[in-house]
Amino acid sequence: MEILNGLIEGLGVAVAPTNLLFAFVGALLGTAVGVLPGLGPAATISLLLPMIYKIGSPATAVIFLAGIYYGAMYGGSTTSILLNLPGEAASVVTSLDGYKMALKGRAGAALGIAAIGSFIAGTIGVLGLTFVAPPLAEFALKFGPPEYFSLTLVGLLLAVFLSGSSIVKGMITLSLGLLFAAVGLDPVTGNVRFTLGTTHLQSGFDFVTLAMGIFGLGEIFYNLEQSEAGQIVTTKVGRLWPTMQDWAESKWAIVRGSVLGFVVGVLPGGGAVLSSLASYGLEKRLSKKPEEFGEGAIAGVAGPESANNAASSASFIPLMTLGIPANASIAMIYAALLIQGIQPGPFLITEHPDVFWGVTASMYIGNAMLLALNLPLVGLWVQLLRVPFSILGPVVVLFTTVGVFSIANNVTDIFSLLFFGVVGYLLKKFKFEVGPLPMAFVLAPMIENALRQSLLISNGSLSIFVVDRPISATLLGIFAVMVLSQVVKFFRTRARTAK
Amino acid sequence: MAALFLTLLGLTTASYSLFKLKLGSMQLPAAGFMPFLASLVLVVASFLWLMGSLGKDPNPQPFWEGRAWLKPLLAAATVFGYAFIMGKAGYLLSTLLFMLVWQFLIEREKWLKATIIAVVATAAMWLLFSKLLNVQVPTGILPI
Numbered sequence: 001m002e003i004l005n006g007l008i009e010g011l012g013v014a015v016a017p018t019n020l021l022f023a024f025v026g027a028l029l030g031t032a033v034g035v036l037p038g039l040g041p042a043a044t045i046s047l048l049l050p051m052i053y054k055i056g057s058p059a060t061a062v063i064f065l066a067g068i069y070y071g072a073m074y075g076g077s078t079t080s081i082l083l084n085l086p087g088e089a090a091s092v093v094t095s096l097d098g099y100k101m102a103l104k105g106r107a108g109a110a111l112g113i114a115a116i117g118s119f120i121a122g123t124i125g126v127l128g129l130t131f132v133a134p135p136l137a138e139f140a141l142k143f144g145p146p147e148y149f150s151l152t153l154v155g156l157l158l159a160v161f162l163s164g165s166s167i168v169k170g171m172i173t174l175s176l177g178l179l180f181a182a183v184g185l186d187p188v189t190g191n192v193r194f195t196l197g198t199t200h201l202q203s204g205f206d207f208v209t210l211a212m213g214i215f216g217l218g219e220i221f222y223n224l225e226q227s228e229a230g231q232i233v234t235t236k237v238g239r240l241w242p243t244m245q246d247w248a249e250s251k252w253a254i255v256r257g258s259v260l261g262f263v264v265g266v267l268p269g270g271g272a273v274l275s276s277l278a279s280y281g282l283e284k285r286l287s288k289k290p291e292e293f294g295e296g297a298i299a300g301v302a303g304p305e306s307a308n309n310a311a312s313s314a315s316f317i318p319l320m321t322l323g324i325p326a327n328a329s330i331a332m333i334y335a336a337l338l339i340q341g342i343q344p345g346p347f348l349i350t351e352h353p354d355v356f357w358g359v360t361a362s363m364y365i366g367n368a369m370l371l372a373l374n375l376p377l378v379g380l381w382v383q384l385l386r387v388p389f390s391i392l393g394p395v396v397v398l399f400t401t402v403g404v405f406s407i408a409n410n411v412t413d414i415f416s417l418l419f420f421g422v423v424g425y426l427l428k429k430f431k432f433e434v435g436p437l438p439m440a441f442v443l444a445p446m447i448e449n450a451l452r453q454s455l456l457i458s459n460g461s462l463s464i465f466v467v468d469r470p471i472s473a474t475l476l477g478i479f480a481v482m483v484l485s486q487v488v489k490f491f492r493t494r495a496r497t498a499k
Numbered sequence: 500m501a502a503l504f505l506t507l508l509g510l511t512t513a514s515y516s517l518f519k520l521k522l523g524s525m526q527l528p529a530a531g532f533m534p535f536l537a538s539l540v541l542v543v544a545s546f547l548w549l550m551g552s553l554g555k556d557p558n559p560q561p562f563w564e565g566r567a568w569l570k571p572l573l574a575a576a577t578v579f580g581y582a583f584i585m586g587k588a589g590y591l592l593s594t595l596l597f598m599l600v601w602q603f604l605i606e607r608e609k610w611l612k613a614t615i616i617a618v619v620a621t622a623a624m625w626l627l628f629s630k631l632l633n634v635q636v637p638t639g640i641l642p643i
Contacts, residue, residue: 166548169544172505175538178534189530220574390606391616401581402634411586411637414582417578460525
């Protein structure tokens with residue numbers, strides 16, 4: 001009953017004309033920027049993040065960002081299908097069959113089933129969020145500093161372990177994120193840290209500058225190196241609505257993908273990537289014609305697209321209930337909430353019900369909006385794909401510089417942006433998984449405070465994390481198992497190669 | 500090289516945290532406590548990366564194919580110059596210069612096309628930021 005009341009209250013917030021407009025503009029801008037080659041959801045949100053400073057209401061700000069997130073996710077599928085250029089890892093599997101469908105002249109059907117699958121999955125994901133988040137937040141109210149320390153630690157490690165990339169490299173980006181966050185004044189003692197003697201660095205690095213540098217500028221620097229751009233298959237998209245046969249082949253893939261995506265998506269780190277990969281594997285195994293996978297099977301588009309959309313909705317659960325961002329894009333929404341003066345976590349539902357329920361309800365509307373927006377406007381998105389990089393590149397650079405400048409009207413911030421742009425470029429060049437860096441950066445103050453408070457309470461004893469603390473002990477147990485399993489895997493692989 | 504650089508970076512931040520910021524005690528950790536732990540993770544991970552990459556491939560692929568490094572380097576230098584002159588020359592003039600340099604130097608466009616792109620993009624960006632979004636961009640030597 002409480003959930004229903006909350007949802008009704010949330011619908012009231014979501015249908016307010018301003019919020020409706022921001023959800024629409026967010027989904028539109030998100031799709032428009034997400035469609036541009038080389039710019040994934042994290043880059044899209046980072047480019048539009050400075051606008052948050054101009055929005056007065058926290059609920060409106062998050063509704064806007066959630067719209068951008070969904071829009072960018074869908075925009076990424078469009079480039080995967082039409083250009084074979086996945087904007088981010090979660091769309092890689094979509095391009096396997098989606099691009100092949102486009103080559104066979106069935107781009108419209110692939111785009112159509114991706115939009116419909118995303119809509120159904122997004123709705124199932126939001127339903128899950130509605131019912132899972134409130135009890136989880138209530139449970140999290142029992143958390144003290146030791147639990148928070150263990151939880152953030154496990155959350156960050158999961159992000160590294162599940163990213164699918166090298167764990168060693170993931171640990172490097174994670175530690176870099178923690179170190180970048182340490183720059184500035186120590187919140188407890190007031191000592192200055194790593195400021196290199198400059199007053200500018202005393203206030204620390206700004207998250208928006210870091211995100212825009214790494215995901216915006218870094219991405220452009222990296223793309224400048226790539227001489228070959230993808231070729232648009234065709235500007236004729238064809239019939240968008242799936243045929244009866246398409247529908248028969250996809251409906252269960254959508255349902256399975258949605259459920260799988262939701263379950264995997266709750267986990268911090270790589271939720272969307274893992275779920276789309278898992279869904280593709282599952283559909284191929286269950287298919288009567290597995291040989292068609294990789295050659296243009298519609299279920300190979302419907303399943304993963306549904307899974308990554310459900311995972312996107314599910315990734316709001318750890319953010320809204322535990323205050324843990326599940327991926328780089330959600331880390332930006334976490335930062336946006338902080339900018340608006342709201343600490344994401346278990347108190348969000350009770351202290352700011354308008355934000356929680358407003359955002360949840362607006363997702364229902366946002367999903368419908370995305371469907372209404374994407375299918376009729378697909379022709380426009382195709383035209384956007386034709387923007388040459390010689391124009392797109394410098395324009396994105398100008399967006400990032402002015403965006404960063406507008407935060408504090410300070411030209412010096414552009415130098416910080418450039419620094420992070422170079423860091424982002426090098427990380428991408430060395431094939432690092434960048435996600436853990438912004439996540440560690442936003443969570444660093446929480447980890448440090450929780451650790452220091454715990455040690456203060458226990459008079460310096462580390463037993464506070466285990467003794468009489470079943471939640472913290474369980475989380476640390478998971479942490480130990482994760483680390484041990486990797487050590488065992490490492491030695492097994494070494495023994496095998498030695499043979 | 501990169502792994503070695505990161506290992507050294509980790510060692511530097513670890514010693515700075517240890518000797519300059521101080522670790523404090525277990526009861527009352529000081530400002531260097533958390534950065535020290537993060538630096539340790541960086542040192543260990545970078546060292547493992549370094550060890551893993553040693554002797555793996557006798558003929559490694561070049562990090563940059565040919566002169567692939569040139570465009571990103573020019574782009575970074577252009578952004579640096581842009582930030583440097585923006586405060587003095589103002590947004591409009593510095594953006595026009597930025598777009599011209601980018602089109603000529605990085606994209607190697609013909610002068611007419613480069614000028615048209617630069618003028619149109621500068622005007623569009625100025626209208627968007629200064630007029631539509633009300634961003635207080637530096638005016639510099641121009642009255643607008």
